Amino acid sequence: MNKTVFQLPKITKTGIPEAVVGQIVGLPKLKKLYLNKKLSDVSRTQDFLQSVLHLFDIKHRVLSGSLKSIPEKGPSVVVANHPFGAIEGVGLADCLLQRRSDVKVLANELLCQIPQLKELFIGVDLFGKNRREKNKKSIETARQWVDEGHLLLIFPAGEVSCYQWSRRRAIDPVWRNTAANIARHSKASITPVFIEGQNSWFFHALGMVHPKLRTLRLIHELLNKRGQTLEFRFGTTIFEQEYKRLSSDKVLTNYLRLNTYLLSRDACSDVRPENTSDNTGSFDVLVAPSSIEKMRQDIASLSRHHQLLQQGDLIVYCAQSHEVPNVLQEIGRLREMTFRQVGEGTGLAIDLDSYDDYYSHLFLWNQKTKEVVGAYRIGQVDKIIQQYGIEGLYTHTLFSYSAQFLSNLGCCLELGRSFVCPNYQKSLSALLLLWKGIGHYAARNPHYRTLFGPVSISSDYSNKTRNLMADYLEANHGSNVLKPLVSPRNPLENCPKETFWQLNELASMGDIQLLSHLVSRMEPDNRGIPVLLRQYLRVKGKMVAFNVDADFQNALDGLVVVDLMDIDARTREKYMGREGSQAFCANHTGMKDRHLTSNQEHCL
Incomplete structure (x- = not known):
């Protein structure tokens, strides 16, 4: 029997005698338990641990x-x-x-x-x-x-x-x-x-x-855990x-x-934003697919100028709504179908709006199967503002910003409503082809240097996961220059008492793959961050603000800005082609250091 267990120095660091400190913190009670309950007779370590737990009637479970x-x-x-x-x-x-x-x-x-x-x-x-x-x-x-x-x-x-x-x-x-x-x-x-x-x-x-008063209380806290279960x-x-x-x-x-x-x-806690994705009865029935023959006629009417690139049977086109009315009808149907599958969508029979009338439509067409594979909507901001004003931009319905924000962007294109059909999502090839299409489009119109638009985080993610992603993105991929110039129409609520992270912890992490690991561990289906969000970050996209879109199943839209001159040369060539990239860069020589850091002349 070891009577020196739980022995303090005769005179403690505080100068108070050991006996006094021992009484205050509860050492005599602990020592008595050890000596009188035959714990000291147990020699094997694990048997001793289990005896301690049994003594306090404490269990543990996973x-x-x-x-x-x-x-x-x-x-x-x-x-x-x-x-x-x-x-x-x-x-x-x-x-x-x-x-x-x-x-x-x-x-x-x-x-x-x-x-x-x-x-x-x-x-x-x-x-x-x-x-x-x-x-x-x-x-x-x-x-x-x-x-x-x-x-x-x-x-x-x-x-x-x-x-x-x-x-x-x-x-x-x-x-x-x-x-x-x-x-x-x-x-x-x-x-x-x-x-x-x-x-x-x-x-x-x-x-x-x-704080030292807590320390004095620790043994009492041990003694009051009787009958509990450690989880x-x-x-x-x-x-x-x-x-x-x-x-x-x-x-x-x-x-x-x-x-x-x-x-x-x-x-x-699996708290999800309110949406109607689990209540399909509230959704309109999707419109019927467009006639393959009519879509084929739309495609046949396009000139070579409309074709941006081709890879095997897949061709990227860009056209206006009046040039491909049947294809656009199918794009609207496929948008809604695809968005619904990830907890988004308008809930309407087709996802088309007034912006589709004057935005360009970049789409991927499978000439063998005669089907739309995916699409993007592109708006030339200068031309839209000349004709419709700043209210003519779709992003202005989600975020409040002024001409000063657009001035900082310079000549820019607004992107949005992107999708890839579910049966083409098993690989990234379709999305990469769409991005190559965007790159070729920018190379043909080299005065447009900046891309911006909403990227969605669906309400299928929990509230905490969405808050974590938003905080991480602002900490690691935000823009101090642009952030003060933009306000969300419907901000994301972020209550500190509901979060388990500190912003400095997220800022120090600085790796999108690690964020994806965290997200996958929080979500019951182990999904990581959205693929499109990851793609924007690969091209050095900056997240400016976040808005909850009540008209899109409460999807969380992040306003992302991409400076095409900030992309490394190899990646830019991957999307634009070597000649296109060189011509694009030549058009912006000497402007790189100024972009997004000061007000500059723009093409509005």
């Missing part, structure tokens, strides 16, 4: 995910939030030992005073004068443990979660970089675990008076192939924290 997501062997790091301060370490360690026998926990060195836990815990000193030097050795021990192919559990916060008024919940303080550093060094897999729950309101109220949510294991994209330990730490908190019950 609410979501699976222990099997943790590799059975090889270097592995498990990170978790720290809601209670002690008992979650006992419960989670017991849980992990059911998967692997080679588990160690980086934890408070006071717990290492318990003989049965010495083999399980690697102690860190949270309060001593020489803790920095001592902890270097502990972290090196932990690093070596993982290097040798074992599993390490870390609570990166290093201290218990505290209540934050802005979030209306208890969350961890800033995470330390230790877990990220160890994982990167060993190229270890990393599994995030979220632990539901929080300490008592009294605990958090004390912390608002002074663990295991996330997708993150391998080195994914996190090597991140530039530093700090950035990886932010990413791990995001992946941990997205597992929480609040983050997982």
Whole structure:
């Protein structure tokens, strides 16, 4: 029997005798439990953990995910939030030992005073004068443990979660970089675990008076957890192939924290924007398909000037509404059909409006099957404004902006209403052909330097996912120059208390593929970010504002701006062709540095 367990120094750091501090924090009660309940007679580590849990009548269960997501062997790091301060370490360690026998926990060195836990815990000193030097050795021990192919559990916060008024919940303080550093060094897999729950309101109220009062309360919080069930949510294991994209330990730490908190019950709540996508009875029946023969006649009437490019049986055309009335009718039908399948659409029998009358229609035609594959709507902004004013632009129905915004864009084309038919969505070839069509169109009209228009995030995504995407896009792909010049007609509501991320965490991530991983882990069908959004970001699109379109099943429209001169030469040639790209660049020589950074002459 070890009577030195839970022993403080005779005179503590505060200068107050050990006996007084011990009484305040509750050490005698804890020591009595250890000595009198025969815990000290249990020698095997896992038996001891289970005895502790049994003593407090505490159970644990996996609410979501699976222990099997943790590799059975090889270097592995498990990170978790720290809601209670002690008992979650006992419960989670017991849980992990059911998967692997080679588990160690980086934890408070006071717990290492318990003989049965010495083999399980690697102690860190949270309060001593020489803790920095001592902890270097502990972290090196932990690093070596993982290097040798074992599993390490870390609570990166290093201290218990505290209540934050802005979030209306208890969350961890800033995470330390230790877990990220160890994982990167060993190229270890990393599994995030979220632990539901929080300490008592009294605990958090004390912390608002002074943080050290929380610390004094921790043992009492352990003792009041009797009869509870610890609830663990295991996330997708993150391998080195994914996190090597991140530039530093700090950035990886932010990413791990995001992946941990997205597992929480609040983050997982499947709240979706209101729409009618699940109520097909409210949708009009789609119009009948256009006659193939009449569409063929439309195509036959077009000149070679209307053809932008051809690849096999697929041809990209661009024409006005009066030139291809039957094809346009089919485009309107296919728009609505395609949009409905992703939770968007007008709900009408056909998606055509007054803007279609004077916008150009770039469409992909399969000459073998005689069908429309996909389409874009293109508006030459200068000509539209000359004839209809700024109200003649479709985007002006979604966003409020003035001539100053358009002046900053220079000569520009408005894009929108893009789609690719579902049976052509298995590969990106159809979308890429449409983009090549846009590139060839711009090369033929080289005075148009900028593309802009709405890109949709459907209401099939949850509210939290849409807020996460919007915040990430503004943080990493926004425009400080253009943002003040645009206001959404119907802004996206973003309540801080409903989010689990900090903007600086998103800004440091800076990789659209990592955002897509986060999104796929939040969505029940594991889908990532929309394909078209990804395409705009590949060509350095800037997200200016976000608007909820109530007339389009509450789709979230991001106003994206693409400067064609900002695209790297190889990508520009891919879409415009070498000669087209060279001619386009020659038309804009000397203008690159000015664009989107100052007011300039434009072609309105």
